[in-house]
Amino acid sequence: MPDRPTVLFVCVHNAGRSQMAAGFLTALAGDDIDVRSAGSMPGDQINPVAVEAMAEVGIDIAGEQPKRLTEDSIRTADVVITMGCGDECPYFPGKRYEDWVLDDPAGQDLETVRPIRDEIKRRVETLIASLGR
Template identity: 65%
Template structure:
C-alpha cells in the first residue's frame, strides 16, 4: 500500500485532456502523487496539437499512448477526475470523484489547445496543493 495519493484522469479518448492533466500533475508533484490516465473509448494516438502544446512546457508526450479505462485503475485511485466521459466511468463507494468541465481539444490546433492546457494546469496545481499540503 502506497502512502502517496493516487489520481486517475479519465476522458473519452485519453488523447487530450486526461493526457495533459496526467503529465502536468506528474511534473508538478515530482513523485509525491501516483498519476494515471485512461479513456472510456481510447483513440489510436495522442492528439498532435496536445503533444505540441505540452512540448511548449518542455513536457514530452510524444511517446505516450491512449490507455483503456479499467476497473483496477479506478479501484487503485483515491481521486478519479472525469473530463467528459459521462456515465462510462465506473463508480465505487469511498472514492472521491471530480468532474472537470473542459473544452475538448479534438480537432483544434495548438493555438486553441493552449487555453485548455493552461486551465488544466491551474486545476492540477490546486489539486496538488490539496493532496500534498505544504508541498505544492
C-alpha cells in the same frame, strides 16, 4: 489517503485532456503522487496538437499511448478526475471524484488548445495543494 496517493485522469479517448493533466501532475508533483490516465474509448494515438501544446511548456507527452479504462484502475485510485466522459465512467463509493468540465482539444488548432492546457495546469496545481503536496 495513503502517503503517496494515486490520481487517475479519465476522458473518453485518453488522447488529449487526460494526457495533458497527467503530464502536468507528473511534472509538478514528481514522485509524491502516483499518476495514471485512461479512456472509456481510447483513441489510437495521443492528439498531436496536445503534444505540441505541452512541449511549449517543457513537458513531453509524445511517448504516451491511450489506455483503456478498467474497473481495477478506478478501484486502485484514491482520486478519480473525469473530463467529459459522462456516463461512461464507472463509480466506486469511497473514492474522491471530481469532474473537470473542459473543452475537448480533439480537432482543434494550437491557438484553441493553449487555453485548455493552461486551465488544466491551474486545476492540477489546485489538486496538488488539496492533496497536501
